[in-house]
Amino acid sequence: MKVGFIGAGKVALAMGNYWLSKGVAILGYSSRNMDSAQKHAVLTNTRAFTSPAALAEEATLIMITTSDDAILSVAETLAGFSLPWEQKIVCHMSGAHSSQLLSSLSDKGATICSFHPMISFGTVPMSGFNLDKAFFTFEGTGQRLKDIESFLHFLGHRYELIDPDQKVLYHTAACVLSNYFxxxxxxxxQMLKRSGISQENMMDCLKPLIEKTWENVLKTGPxxxxxxxISRGDARTIQLHLESLLKEGRSDWLEIYKTMGKATVExxxxxxxxxxxxxxxxYKELQ
Incomplete structure (x- = not known):
């Protein structure tokens, strides 16, 4: 399968670099910003395409890795090109949107899908994303959809076919688990700093607690x-916490504490x- 990326941001670079390491044939990148496409091409030893049409003509798997707002217009632009679309797979990598953004290409005979790794890309170098450990979800329509499953098998990933109507909820969950975490x-x-823990010692204070909590969740579940x-039913301690937050005058802290507290009671x-x-x-204490 020959893969090309339309959109040359950090996701495209990370995915291209990772797939190359797995032996996938990466053709290169196309971008509105030619400098970005050329930079990515140099970093991955691939090619910078002068237009989406040139890339789409050669690629069998076309990955749209633009911003979410640009996916629809890119798909409609591609659909205007006279290509053997029934032989091609077009995927976008938005976590929130379904493959229906690509329906103009499906109408031309292409297999369409949305393809998403449940991982945070952040700002770390592309070698630090641990994509080999990512769980993938995908959904779509078309005669070559099984090829995407075969591709994921080839890469050695665990994955799940997701209901396109539930993609927004899926992405909301990812947002809660990563961004809001x-x-x-x-x-x-901020609370620890206010309580007297220095910035110098902050991470040493946090690390054992967070790591052990996460280890326990992974081993036994929430x-x-x-x-x-709350797990002990200790209402008096909850009262003391609330009194402390009221004393600090931080209504935002108080609201977060109450919301999380109610969920923890449940x-x-x-x-x-x-x-x-x-x-x-x-519940009465947390109202």
Whole structure:
């Protein structure tokens, strides 16, 4: 399978570099910014294409790795080219959007899909994304959809075919698990700093707690991994926490604490850690 990328951002570079390491034939990159395409081509020892049409003509798997807002217009532009679309697969890598953004290409006979690794790309170097460990989801339509499954098998990935109507919820979950997790950590760090933990010692303070918590979740799941006052039904400690946050005058901290606290009460009930009466008392404290 010959792969070409339309869009030359960090995702395209990371995916191209990773697939090359797996022996995939990467043709190169096309971008509105020719400098970006040339830079990516140099970094991956591939080619910079002068137009999407030139790339699409040679590629059998066309990866659209533009911003989400540009996917539809790129697809419609491609659909205007006279190519043997029934022989081609066109995928985008948006986590939030389904393959229906590519319907203009499906109408031409192309196999279309959305293809997404459940991993955070962040700003680390392309060698640091650990794509070999990523879980992939995909969905789409067309006679060559099985080729995408074969491709994932070739790469050695675990994957799941996802309902296109649930892609937004899937991406919302990814956002909560990654983006909002970072925000939650930042909020906790702000509280620690206010409590007297120095910036110099912050990561040493955090690391064992976060690593052990995550280790427990991976080993046993959230229900068994949960600890803390709510899992024990300790309403007095919750009261003290709330009083402390009120004293600080940070309504944003208080709102986060209450929202997370209510969700934790629900988890504790689900896990059989506390009875309904204890849960009701905790809910009242967290109103």
């Amino acid at each position: 970072v925000t939650l950590l930042n909020t906790g760090m 229900e068994s991994a949960m600890t803390g006052p 988890l504790a009930v689900q896990a059989g850690r506390i009875d309904p009466e204890t849960a009701d008392n905790l």
